[in-house]
Amino acid sequence: MSSHYEAPIRRPLVVGNKSYHDVTVDVARPVEGRANKLWWTVFTIALAAFLWGLGCMTYTITTGIGTWGLNKTVGWAWDITNFVWWVGIGHAGTLISAVLLLFRQKWRMAINRSAEAMTIFSVMQAGLFPIIHMGRPWLGYWVLPIPNQFGSLWVNFNSPLLWDVFAISTYLSVSLVFWWTGLLPDFAMIRDRAVTPFTKKIYSIVSFGWSGRAKDWQRFEEVSLVLAGLATPLVLSVHTIVSFDFATSIVPGWHTTILPPYFVAGAIFSGFAMVNTLLIIMRKVSNLEEYITVQHIELMNIVIMITGSIVGTAYITELFIAWYSGVEYEQYAFLNRATGPYWWSYWLMMSCNVFSPQFMWSKKLRTSITFSFIISIVVNIGMWFERFVIIVTSLHRDYLPSSWTMFQPTFVDAGIFIGTIGFFFVLFLLYSRSFPVIAQAEVKTILKTSGDNFKRARAQQDNNSDNH
């Protein structure tokens, strides 16, 4: 897939004079070592948040949705906001592993494993909300078209909420398979290095007897390409279907045709920001700074900048068309966003999503790790508010002024959200201690083209041959 020649102006992707063995050792170290105090502290906090969230979910299900801040006008608020936010975050993982694979971006190799893990863990968080926001979650299985004793009572395939069921479940399963396939050679590496019988046993099971023969590798690559080709339209369609939840409606502010691609752009935007947040910490604590270099962070910042600009263009388009349409409900919906009682959330969203990524035009700022970390958090706050603004400000004031109202979340709304963040970090922290967090098999394929030592040697060679 890669050519023998690489332009000298391309910067190295692996630094620190690495050999194949160094890569193995560096990737296996966090798995083979023991967790330190910091890990246990963070894990305990995350677990506590998760358990608190679990309590809030149990309270909701046993007592009723009325424990949330929803009312008769605003029937969707934090639940769907969090759902869309988590799904959106999940998208960057597939983007990094699938789309960047199709575009032959070698820099994805150091980050794809963690990005995919992030996808899977955040889609799991997202998947909670469609169930717990039901009034009767124990009848949740009714959304499945299974033959039954009600004279084969069927589901209505016209609802985007049903499409959501198919989209999210397919997305989770395909991502899981894609992720696990990629893990096979890496699990095999851990298996082969294991010293205790217990770890040997575990990693033997999860690596499915991978022995790395030529034929296996050939098929492995083909499967990865096919899955990438399937995951790319999948990732676009999943967030498109999520956007259909709103765009198919007739609510002013929701019914707009730009939502499908604009939600996808927003998902890439927030997902990459989350990858940045996680990897900036991970490269430090797991000593992977030589694989996840400043260049990786810079490139992610560029993606954030581009998708942020696309999202900004979409905001302007929506504003313009709302005016251009001549529909007063549509015009009011946007006036209400900018100047109504939730003006602060609108302007928070605008400043986080449209203005903050524009700082990335400066090379100095986008190569600054501290600045990137701050912006990555800011972007995710902004994207949470984007979903909140779209959902709540469109609902709380629409056609009939007599139905206008406000929305006030309760501690249960917030508790569940905090719980999912806790759950996410519980999973991610466990992952980072038991999984090879960098796809070492993939990094080894680019080591000789993109390792700094090999690049230096090649430059040396070129100079020598020029002198003759």
Add this chain to the structure above:
Amino acid sequence: MYTFSSKLKTFSLILIVLGIIGIGYGYISTPSSIEEVEKMLTESHHGGHGEASSDAHATHDAPVAHDAKDVHADAEHKEHVEHVYHQLQNKPWSALYVAGIFFFLLTMGVLAFYAIQIASQAGWSPVLFRVMEGITAYLLPGSIIFFVLLLAASFHIGHNGMFTWMDPEVVKEDKLIQGKTAFLNVPFFLIRAIIFIGVWNLYRHFARKFTLAQDESTDDSNYKKLFKASAAFLVFFIVSESIMSWDWIMSVDPHWYSTLFGWYVFASFFVSGITVLTMITIYLKSKGYLPEVNKSHIQDLAKFMFAFSIFWTYLWFSQFMLIWYADIPEEVTYYVTRIEHYNLPFFGMLALNFIFPILILMNADFKRLTWIVIGAGAVILFGHYLDFFNMIMPATVGDKWFIGASEIGSILFFAGLFILVVFTALTKAPLIAKRYPFMEESKHFHY
């Protein structure tokens, strides 16, 4: 260096001449007075005709009963005849406009693709840069002719009434358009067109200048300038492209609006541009001019044709389905008229632009076979011409459409001009740029 074969040159000149004849015939055969239309209608009218002349102009939607004897129906009949007269007057203009915007925008598609390749530091495509620059040479003549067409519409030259919002009589009666005059007014419309066309041409001019200078220079300073110019152009492009699509296409239906529209139009001309780029590359290679281009390059181009055909369909479906699903009367008329009066072109283009490419170009081996790629390319180009046809015609000529002398003549004229300009430009510089930093990578590119 490429030499323009005299055969191809003659071919392009023949296309231009045939095109001019077709366009001229289209204008001559257009009825020049209302009486003529009246006669035409009664001749072709065997009872049923004229009952439903529904089109985007909601004000004219009332069914017309020709046989009714009262004065009211008479007035309606007169209005109907006048309406048909305007539609027929618009027809040669619209044909010219559709072909003109199609060739102009596909050049923009290539220019955007070029800028993306530079800004993303692609390592596979630099051997194609000179081909892309050759194609974008059409931007200047193409955009000037298109601007003249905009002027013709703005000043109603030769009964050009394509944009109803430019007609003060219509605006007087129409509350909805009145609300939009802050944006939809002729001076501002033309100023926007000048700015967009001007900046796009400026980018193309300087990009060409920097790459030629890079050939002769000893450092990468020109490459750096090119990189920055491309990034800046892309920012301008994403904004101007949206507004352009509202101005030049969406506003022919001044009552209708869709937020997705700009990106949808982009997908259409972007895939057309890539297709033309692929076809010209294959042609030049078949003549032995591009020895550095190998099957991997062709496969990559075909992949882009494949992927963006799907992307176009994704946007087409998103826009269509959301409007169909919500069924809000203000919006849905757009598709109602198209499905009623343009059924075959409307759904036919889906087969051409989606089903055909997805089936043909899915196979990796097929993407390396030039005759398959050329065949798929021809289908895609025809499909996207139809896409622009479906966007413009229903608003300007309504149910009076057919693909005749005006349409075919316009396509031939612009195709001939395109070939003439592009292949002349290709002779001006070596087909492979010399010291572009990623050129060696591109020459060794193998997939």
